[in-house]
């Protein structure tokens with residue numbers, strides 16, 4: 001999920017007039033996060049509906065109409081009964097545009113008490129951090145969104161277009177809620193665009209210097225393939241030239257050596273245009289060369305040699321699992337590799353299968369797709385969203401670069417982008433890189449100030465995009 005985070009005391013302090021009632025809304029955000037972390041919304045534990053009801057109750061108490069709140073149970077997987085929350089704040093008077101969708105997910109990756117320094121499902125505040133599962137991914141974002149809406153309503157804000165919260169309950173596993181949201185539940189979720197709290201956010205180095213805030217506008221397509229070799233087998237005391245394992249091994253060596261054609265899109269062009277300004281040395285040279293000539297495979301290779309940039313210049317496929325053979329003393333009748341591809345937006349997964357088959361170039365090896373993922377699309381960098389995000393970030397972090405981002409992983413944004421609703425990952429939380437990158441890991445945490453900043457950030461964003 002999000003890129004980053006920081007040691008608040010090391011940050012250059014910038015004086016702002018305190019927001020009226022700032023303490024009250026900080027306290028509200030803290031209360032919501034404390035209650036939210038206490039719901040162990042792990043797949044299969046059945047706690048997501050209760051978490052969704054908790055947020056719905058908060059909104060109802062603040063004036064949301066019963067008919068604008070929907071808790072939608074759904075089956076994400078055979079062992080995962082979960083729920084989504086939809087909450088509409090209707091525009092005041094005649095809407096000035098289509099709704100804006102505000103996204104987060106309520107589920108979290110499992111966390112074991114014995115792996116952590118503390119109970120992962122009890123919020124702990126310590127040394128300027130909130131600790132607990134979901135603090136950074138993505139309960140902190142959900143809480144910031146809800147608190148921002150409660151505050152805007154309390155302060156008399158009148159939205160010029162509907163603001164629709166959409167929180168799913170299985171982002172970390174099946175992503176079924178997002179698929180339903182973009183299709184079956186469209187009558188509630190239809191929007192001009194969506195803002196996602198599960199992506200974006202900022203990173204600082206240990207000296208408190210801002211590395212940048214991401215604006216996620218694209219994701220690669222996650223797609224699965226298999227390479228299969230079958231053979232008549234036989235007794236292993238009589239080896240032959242034809243051997244399923246060796247044939248598969250040759251195919252995998254060709255996959256390893258293969259490079260897909262480099263591709264630059266609007267998002268990655270904007271990203272590298274920001275990055276190259278501060279990047280010195282060979283990496284910066286490679287970025288500048290590649291921006292000049294996106295067909296320059298050597299420059300793309302040099303960029304991808306940096307661990308932080310892997311997957312940004314082209315489709316990448318990698319072997320992730322192997323199976324084969326059936327006895328220690330038999331020639332293998334089957335050898336199979338699982339291949340996971342992260343495909344550039346706008347490229348069909350079927351075309352990647354065809355390319356893999358050409359790469360393998362061996363009729364003994366069957367190359368197949370093993371899922372039916374749809375091609376992802378990049379969202380155009382809307383000037384209004386870019387401007388609102390930039391202003392909101394710069395209000396608190398005036399020198400932070402804004403970096404459009406194409407994620408190599410996947411979030412709930414994908415089915416919406418595919419179905420024609422552009423999505424922007426524009427959360428305003430932050431952390432120190434790499435110390436605070438603990439999403440899915442042990443002792444996950446979020447700087448206390450990052451949560452409170454994130455509420456202010458969403459208030460600013462929504463005023464800019466729904467208040468004029």
Ligand SMILES: [Zn+2]
Pocket residue numbers: 001105137138171198
């Ligand atoms: Zn997430």
